Amino acid sequence: NAGVTQTPKFQVLKTGQSMTLQCAQDMNHNSMYWYRQDPGMGLRLIYYSASEGTTDKGEVPNGYNVSRLNKREFSLRLESAAPSQTSVYFCASSAGLVAKNIQYFGAGTRLSVL
């Protein structure tokens, strides 16, 4: 039982390059989330998907797009990477909206944009 799987674990990009972070969960969860974590700050929500077929902006959506490909997979795309997007990215999932449900996290992706 893998839980929440994120790929890649590490990535270095040059400014202006694009990339997609992949996330998949095998717990049949309805809701999925993308967060970023920066030094000295709490986890901040980028986008979330309350259920298959829906996506919504979180606190810091600018510069990102997401796709809920199916119930298992939720990807995060950086169209034109900027140094300000250097961060650790976490994908998470929960059975329902996370205010009332335990959240399960992937191992994280450490992204550096030069």
Add this chain to the structure above:
Amino acid sequence: KNEVEQSPQNLTAQEGEFITINCSYSVGISALHWLQQHPGGGIVSLFMLSSGKKKHGRLIATINIQEKHSSLHITASHPRDSAVYICANGGSQGNLIFGKGTKLSVKP
């Protein structure tokens, strides 16, 4: 505005000590979450509670709804408890608003 404040930011303890980490929030909740982030970066959920107290092994979480305050206690602390402990409160979109975390270091 839904804000979550944790104290202390950093905490160093000797093995065996009783530890308390505090969390205050500004907006009424459906549930308050405590999470642990390991030194390697992985995040796991420890507790979700909306009233009273929950216990798991040496960890105890309490919440006072009237005072909008929660505490995480660790009894008989051990070096393997060294981690960042994060509390989080439900936001208006059904998401979580996270505190900045408390970094705990337990010395042998």
